[in-house]
Amino acid sequence: MTPHKLCVAPMMERTDRHCRYLLRLIAPNAWVYTEMITATALVHGDSERFLRFDSSEHPVALQLGGSDPELLAGAARLGEAAGYDEINLNVGCPSPRVKAGRFGVALMLEPALVAACVEAMQSAVGIPVTVKCRTGVDDRDDYAFLREFVRHVVDAGCRSLFVHARKAWLSGLSPKENRTIPPLDYARVHRLKADFPELEIVLNGGLDTVPAALRELAHVDGIMLGRTAYAEPMLMGELDARIFAEGIHEPRAAVAEAYLEYVESELAAATPLRVMTRHLMGLYAHQPGARHWRRGLGQLVDGKAGLEACRRLLAAQQTGPAAGLRHSGRAAEVPARPTAAH
Ligand SMILES: Cc1cc2nc3c(=O)[nH]c(=O)nc-3n(C[C@H](O)[C@H](O)[C@H](O)COP(=O)(O)O)c2cc1C
Numbered sequence: 001m002t003p004h005k006l007c008v009a010p011m012m013e014r015t016d017r018h019c020r021y022l023l024r025l026i027a028p029n030a031w032v033y034t035e036m037i038t039a040t041a042l043v044h045g046d047s048e049r050f051l052r053f054d055s056s057e058h059p060v061a062l063q064l065g066g067s068d069p070e071l072l073a074g075a076a077r078l079g080e081a082a083g084y085d086e087i088n089l090n091v092g093c094p095s096p097r098v099k100a101g102r103f104g105v106a107l108m109l110e111p112a113l114v115a116a117c118v119e120a121m122q123s124a125v126g127i128p129v130t131v132k133c134r135t136g137v138d139d140r141d142d143y144a145f146l147r148e149f150v151r152h153v154v155d156a157g158c159r160s161l162f163v164h165a166r167k168a169w170l171s172g173l174s175p176k177e178n179r180t181i182p183p184l185d186y187a188r189v190h191r192l193k194a195d196f197p198e199l200e201i202v203l204n205g206g207l208d209t210v211p212a213a214l215r216e217l218a219h220v221d222g223i224m225l226g227r228t229a230y231a232e233p234m235l236m237g238e239l240d241a242r243i244f245a246e247g248i249h250e251p252r253a254a255v256a257e258a259y260l261e262y263v264e265s266e267l268a269a270a271t272p273l274r275v276m277t278r279h280l281m282g283l284y285a286h287q288p289g290a291r292h293w294r295r296g297l298g299q300l301v302d303g304k305a306g307l308e309a310c311r312r313l314l315a316a317q318q319t320g321p322a323a324g325l326r327h328s329g330r331a332a333e334v335p336a337r338p339t340a341a342h
Contacts, residue, residue: 002059002085004160004202005217005243007031008236009226010063010088010132017053018271019230019279021262024056025255026233027240031059036090038101039066039075051082054262061086063132065093067103067113069120076121076129086160087121089114091133094168095175105168108137111152118156130160132204135188136167143188147195160200162224163189179205179227190219210238217243232285252283256314264307273306280310289317 008015008023010033015023020032037050042064053060062079064087066072076087090098091107091114098104107114114131122129131153135146150161166182173181184206193201202222207213213223229236237249250258263276277297284290296313300306 002029002031004031004162004200004222004224005029006236006239007162007202007204007222007224008033008229009162009204009224010034010036010061010090011226011230012036014230014279016275017057018262018266018276020057020060021054022255022259022279023229023233023236024054025258026250027236029240029244030236031061031086032057033061033063033088036063036065036093037075038103039064039068039071042075042078043071047078047082051078051084053083055083059085061088061130063088063090064121065090065098065101065103067101067107067110067117069113069116072117073120073124076125080125080127084127086128086130087125088130088132088162089117089121091131092162092164092168093175094137094170094173094178105134105137106170108133108149109140111149114149115152115156118153118158122157128159129157130162131158132162132164134164134166134168135185138167138170141167143191146188146192150192150196150199154196154199158199160202161192161196162202162204163192165189165203165205186216186219193220210235210242213239214242230279231282233279233282234285252287253314253318256280256283260307260311260314263310267303267307273300273302273310277306277310284317289320292320293317 006027006029008030012035015033015035023030023032042050062084064072064075079087090104093104095104118129118131135141153161165184165186165188168178168182186203189201189203200221202224203216203220204224207216207223207225208228213225216223234252241249266276267273277300280297281294284293293313300309
């Protein structure tokens with residue numbers, strides 16, 4: 001299996017198929033994850049709509065939420081049949097909805113049930129079943145608790161683990177606060193890697209610059225970025241180029257042009273324009289003209305007229321007074337690959 005050196009985290013209302021298409025244009029080697037889909041929704045709902053993805057997205061993983069082994073196995077089967085490369089179980093989300101359904105991070109308190117879920121899914125499919133968790137939950141945040149949890153999932157057949165390096169509070173904090181208030185503890189994830197050398201461990205949480213992200217690769221097998229991957233997608237291009245030793249990545253204008261080609265084809269299939277262009281908001285993050293770009297995207301009308309306006313916006317971004325001054329100080333841009341395949 002392709003190693004998980006660089007990953008885009010699963011994010012509800014962010015990593016839909018359009019966002020993943022865009023990130024694939026930027027970072028050719030990164031793993032991308034779907035938004036969490038509950039096993040119930042998949043098994044009893046419109047699975048074809050939930051599971052749609054573009055063939056360029058590989059390697060792409062389907063993230064599932066649930067705690068019923070049989071239902072999860074059924075959902076995993078659907079994911080495999082649809083062509084996903086991996087099924088990931090969400091054991092890290094603290095939202096009230098997820099808590100009420102007794103899954104997400106609450107499952108960390110029930111390692112035997114998580115193991116049963118992993119086993120059931122892994123027996124149902126030939127693709128890898130992986131787990132995404134936190135370092136702890138509520139007052140169960142000692143290392144022994146985490147190690148015991150991991151022991152269960154490893155014994156159940158999980159070979160790759162994604163750890164959001166902070167605990168979650170089930171009560172008192174909103175999901176957003178649960179992504180900022182509990183402190184990050186990378187050392188705990190490093191210790192886990194030392195204790196489970198055979199387990200592929202991917203660190204997630206708070207990686208927001210290229211140096212910080214690359215530094216972690218000395219301690220763990222891979223890194224997973226969420227908010228920064230979305231807010232500054234070009235940073236994923238730089239990471240991809242550095243990690244996979246290609247040294248160069250597509251400049252943002254080429255990315256935008258290629259994405260707008262995709263948008264055009266999706267418009268023809270009646271996908272609303274802004275469902276797709278909203279993912280471009282961060283493309284010029286930290287660049288001159290970024291605010292103008294975002295404002296322009298926010299004003300697009302639907303359909304072909306909106307697409308043409310978006311193309312004009314892009315052209316202005318390239319030729320306006322800001323052009324030639326583009327240097328973020330964070331994710332510096334480098335020339336296009338000569339054989340850019342668009
Ligand atoms: C808007 C948003 C939605 C998220 N949805 C999910 C989700 O569906 N499944 C999941 O496991 N984590 C979800 N997360 C958590 C991220 O996957 C990640 O663990 C977290 O944001 C920490 O990484 P970061 O600091 O790089 O953003 C979400 C995060 C955000 C910001």
